[in-house]
Amino acid sequence: MEQLERIASLIGDASRMKMLWSLLDGRAYTATELSIVADASRQSTSMHLSKLVDAGLLKVNSQGRHKYYSFARQEIAYAIEAMSVLMPPPTQVSPVKPQPIKYCRTCYDHMAGSIGVKLLDRLVERHYLILEDDTPAITETGKKFFHDLGIDTMELLSLKRPFARACLDWSERRFHLAGSLGNVLLKKLLEEDWVRRVANSRALVITAKGKQCFLEVLGLAV
Amino acid sequence: MEQLERIASLIGDASRMKMLWSLLDGRAYTATELSIVADASRQSTSMHLSKLVDAGLLKVNSQGRHKYYSFARQEIAYAIEAMSVLMPPPTQVSPVKPQPIKYCRTCYDHMAGSIGVKLLDRLVERHYLILEDDTPAITETGKKFFHDLGIDTMELLSLKRPFARACLDWSERRFHLAGSLGNVLLKKLLEEDWVRRVANSRALVITAKGKQCFLEVLGLAV
DNA sequence: GGGACGATTCAATCTATCATGAACTGTCCG
DNA sequence: CGGACAGTTCATGATAGATTGAATCGTCCC
Structure with missing residues (x-):
């Protein structure tokens, strides 16, 4: 009280x-x-x-x-x-301010932008990762998921570099996946040609294959 | 804002x-x-x-x-x-204070107590009555409902006495049905032996028949 | 009528809390 | 290093809003 x-x-x-x-x-x-x-x-x-x-x-x-x-x-x-909702006159929702979206790009060595944010959201939603005080921890099903993608999480855990971090995105203002897991994931997606680097820029483009794979593997419409 | x-x-x-x-x-x-x-x-x-x-x-x-x-x-x-729910320590719900319930009784010439309150609630819930600024108004389906109970609402509407009022109950602190409709309804329920008066008291008892009828006709478990 | 009681209004306080200006810490970057 | 900038702390006002006491109004009931 x-x-x-x-x-x-x-x-x-x-x-x-x-x-x-x-x-x-x-x-x-x-x-x-x-x-x-x-x-x-x-x-x-x-x-x-x-x-x-x-x-x-x-x-x-x-x-x-x-x-x-x-x-x-x-x-x-x-x-x-x-x-x-207690406000007497529901004077319409304030107009949505158009915001310049940094859709897909790298942040140092991992994926950021709205894709990066959605990605982390989804990984957490599916309980592949669990956020503990903003530090992602991997679950058993998560280990299996990354293994299927060809990523050996056990190996990453033994590195000195933090396994996973939630990195705050300056454009989205929300968290995306950083740390060695974020790094390896980006490398994997580049390798598999889900995304490609744009010359002289931190921007990434999503390939047709990537579009399909994001949907199939993670249920993410991008 | x-x-x-x-x-x-x-x-x-x-x-x-x-x-x-x-x-x-x-x-x-x-x-x-x-x-x-x-x-x-x-x-x-x-x-x-x-x-x-x-x-x-x-x-x-x-x-x-x-x-x-x-x-x-x-x-x-x-x-x-x-x-x-924002309170940090969810120190259990405050213990429910036992309250002396005036279960079923009359208030002047209509039904009050928790039954009276539930009754009005249900009539409104089923759109037999509509509360407009705490004054109940009868709907077309409501007219049919009361007609089936043997109550002629058209006749009541022509009386000088207010057709229906929401009367605040001193024990329940919520509204029950008063006015000529409340009066006729009580008379009908006594007549049909759903409830009986208790000698020298405003209390009412619900008969076995009443119990069943409240459930069948109004879906009220009493 | 008259006393008791529920509830409200008004003017005069009082106080908790917000805003302000100045000084300080820590980070970034040329 | 040194200046710019983000953020905080502290002591000092300023003020909105709550509280209080006295007076008023309306209802109830003997």
């Missing part, structure tokens, strides 16, 4: 509500970006965000000098959505 | 949250009762309640010198529930 009051009062602030509202799209935003959408100073935004993190509503990921904030759990989004 | 902030800030107050939390059981409470659960003075409670009513979160029904407050719409309860 006391907890509920605390959470309620946290949500019951105009600035914080604006931030939470922005985060509803499921992406991660930096503190400065949130200060802009909330129309508040950087200092007070920092204060608000730390309160939200303390209460377990948001989580934060450091990426260089940036800090990316996102919902700590799905339930937060549900609660905000439930509240939004 | 602005509306959402307003609603959020309304919910984000300890006193108001306590009141809303109490109202989650779907019953109506008086201002004084809510001031007790919220541990606030009568004056400030009154202020809080008027704010909640103005915002369309609560509705109020006057009953003599009492004012009964309850959720204006179901969505309010959903939102509160959605928030409640």
Whole structure:
């Protein structure tokens, strides 16, 4: 009960509500970006965000000098959505802002962009990987899956390099698969010609074969 | 957006949250009762309640010198529930307080108690009646339904007495059917021996026949 | 009528909390 | 290294909003 009051009062602030509202799209935003959408100073935004993190509503990921904030759990989004239906005049959903999508590209040595994000989402959805505190761990069925793709996960686990990491994507603002698993997966997909590198660019193109394989193997329409 | 902030800030107050939390059981409470659960003075409670009513979160029904407050719409309860799952330690649902149920009894000349409440609920659920601003209106299928029970609703509609009213029940704190329709319905059920009066009391007992009929005719297990 | 009681209103406080400005930490990059 | 930038911390105001006491209104019931 006391907890509920605390959470309620946290949500019951105009600035914080604006931030939470922005985060509803499921992406991660930096503190400065949130200060802009909330129309508040950087200092007070920092204060608000730390309160939200303390209460377990948001989580934060450091990426260089940036800090990316996102919902700590799905339930937060549900609660905000439930509240939004209380608004008397449902003045239509705010127009979707067209956003330049970085569809498919590499991030250092692994796949990023919306494909990278969808890929990780799907791997988790199918329980090939399990996210533990944003660090992906492989399951038994996952080992089998990667083995069928021709990837020996046992070997990767013995490397010094982290086996798998969830890397925050600067364009999608969501996680994609990094670490040695992400690296090997990219190499495999290039090798199998699911995707090809574009000259002098980090962009990738998906081949016709890749399109079909993503659908067949992972149920991903790309 | 602005509306959402307003609603959020309304919910984000300890006193108001306590009141809303109490109202989650779907019953109506008086201002004084809510001031007790919220541990606030009568004056400030009154202020809080008027704010909640103005915002369309609560509705109020006057009953003599009492004012009964309850959720204006179901969505309010959903939102509160959605928030409640955000509490970090799900310290079990608060123990259900045993409440003395006034199961089945009359209220002046119609049925009240939990049966009366369930009855109205079911009639509305089956679209025999439609609640418009807490005043029940009869539908075409409703006319047929009551006709099959041997009740001529056309005749009732021509009387001076209000055809149907939603009467707030002091024990259930929810609405039951009053007005001439409620009156005739009780008379019919007594006549048909679904229920019987208890001597020197407003209590009613449901007969074996009544039990079966409530189930068959209205799908009500009593 | 008259007292008891539920509920509200109003003006006068009081207080929790948000915003602000200045200073500081840590990262990036030429 | 040194400047630019992201983010935070701290002490100091500023203020919205809650609380309180006194007064008022309406209903109930003897």
